Amino acid sequence: MMINTLNFNEDYLGKLEQNICYNKILNMADTIDVLTGKWKIPIIICLSFKPKRFSEISRELKTITDRTLSKELKFLEENLLITRNIIDEYPLSIEYQITEHGLSLTKILMILREWGEIHRERILESHRSTKI
Amino acid sequence: MMINTLNFNEDYLGKLEQNICYNKILNMADTIDVLTGKWKIPIIICLSFKPKRFSEISRELKTITDRTLSKELKFLEENLLITRNIIDEYPLSIEYQITEHGLSLTKILMILREWGEIHRERILESHRSTKI
DNA sequence: CAGGATCCCACAGGATACTG
């Protein structure tokens, strides 16, 4: 997983530089991978406050389907961003908890938010000026 | 564009906090939007060195199709990350150039790369330990 | 050279129904 097949031309910045550049891009893509899609960021944020159960997450995210939530939780667990803890056997109760590694995304999310704000400003500004 | 329809429950952190949180997530999603997909990051990096023409970009990215390159360049232009400059009419020659705004993504890309490196380490490490 | 048009497939994610 996470290994995509992007191919830069071998002449790109010379072979050595190209390989370095190639790996850097792979690393960026890996990070994007973990944040992309409609629900990963909301789930991460939702769990960053405290551990929660399946139904709690589902309720807070409101429009997510069980199927999607189930898949995304599995994905995040495989990526070591959350853990799935069995709390009680009878009745079955399971808790999802963010890991340290998962929390380390917080910094990135803040930076994404900041840039997104600026970006939205620019776009709106440019739309205004073209309409005058 | 860029406005998705994510819906947090109204009770989420209380109504006020929820609205703030909701907007923050929209901003994050906007940034991700600009970086997601197979080719946006490579194109941005490719153009961050110097302005290039369609065929140059195509050659350097090697496996990208004309159709995809065309669409992505249009997307990046609409998002004010690059400009499309007509250099010569006869023969037609056009140059794509990254904007200041586009260059401001560099910082984010570095951070994504750093986290991606760490992430890959963790994943590999965990796979090693489960196989022992 | 700088793309547009068309066809095609894989995958994300919603709707709905069911299970231990």
Add this chain to the structure above:
DNA sequence: CAGTATCCTGTGGGATCCTG
């Protein structure tokens, strides 16, 4: 409660061919 199974649609992106 904590999911799984099935069906369905929209979109990303490759392949191929065509044009000013």
